[in-house]
Amino acid sequence: AQTIHQWPVAEIKAVGSPLSLGCTIKGKSSPNLYWYWQATGGTLQQLFYSITVGQVESVVQLNLSASRPKDDQFILSTEKLLLSHSGFYLCAWSLTGAGNTLYFGEGSRLIVV
Amino acid sequence: QQQVRQSPQSLTVWEGETAILNCSYEDSTFDYFPWYWQFPRESPALLIAIRPVSNKKEDGRFTIFFNKREKKLSLHITDSQPGDSATYFCADTSNTNKVVFGTGTRLQVLP
Numbered sequence: 001a002q003t004i005h006q007w008p009v010a011e012i013k014a015v016g017s018p019l020s021l022g023c024t025i026k027g028k029s030s031p032n033l034y035w036y037w038q039a040t041g042g043t044l045q046q047l048f049y050s051i052t053v054g055q056v057e058s059v060v061q062l063n064l065s066a067s068r069p070k071d072d073q074f075i076l077s078t079e080k081l082l083l084s085h086s087g088f089y090l091c092a093w094s095l096t097g098a099g100n101t102l103y104f105g106e107g108s109r110l111i112v113v
Numbered sequence: 114q115q116q117v118r119q120s121p122q123s124l125t126v127w128e129g130e131t132a133i134l135n136c137s138y139e140d141s142t143f144d145y146f147p148w149y150w151q152f153p154r155e156s157p158a159l160l161i162a163i164r165p166v167s168n169k170k171e172d173g174r175f176t177i178f179f180n181k182r183e184k185k186l187s188l189h190i191t192d193s194q195p196g197d198s199a200t201y202f203c204a205d206t207s208n209t210n211k212v213v214f215g216t217g218t219r220l221q222v223l224p
Contacts (some may be wrong), residue, residue: 044214059211090156099206100144104156
């Protein structure tokens, strides 16, 4: 069975500090991978997607970057956090092709102070 | 970017009543319409989905009705239970790489 794990579960970080969030998918080769951001009480905003190792596409510009160094790993990062980066970050995977279900990880909750 | 609109923004029903959640979209090239639900402080999960070969998809107390001509979907939850209290999102999956979620409907079921 496929599993998706995110780390860390939660972080409190200072404005201007760096951030790295990670996501690992097990049991599925070459999945599509996604990063979403959700403000408290808000909708799910897609940030990035990746269809293969080393290839990441940005959907919105939020002073964040993403990388896929391995087939089963997706990293979200920034060198300088902003207050507006606070929220719930969700990694998801799906099968390739349109019309597939997204399977989300447990999420990483970030508070920037 | 594709717009997916949901209404109402929030909905409160009594236990045993039917809750109706609405979703509308702009593009007509969808081939898959999922609804996700999200409990407080948890991540979203697939609840039910429909492919447009059918106008209706039923799974227990949850039913999706699809109107292609009007570009609308609705999710009906019959015999609502307090455990159904969650935020419900419909999604646009027409682009395999950009899955757009609706604004969400927050459902509260009172005992």
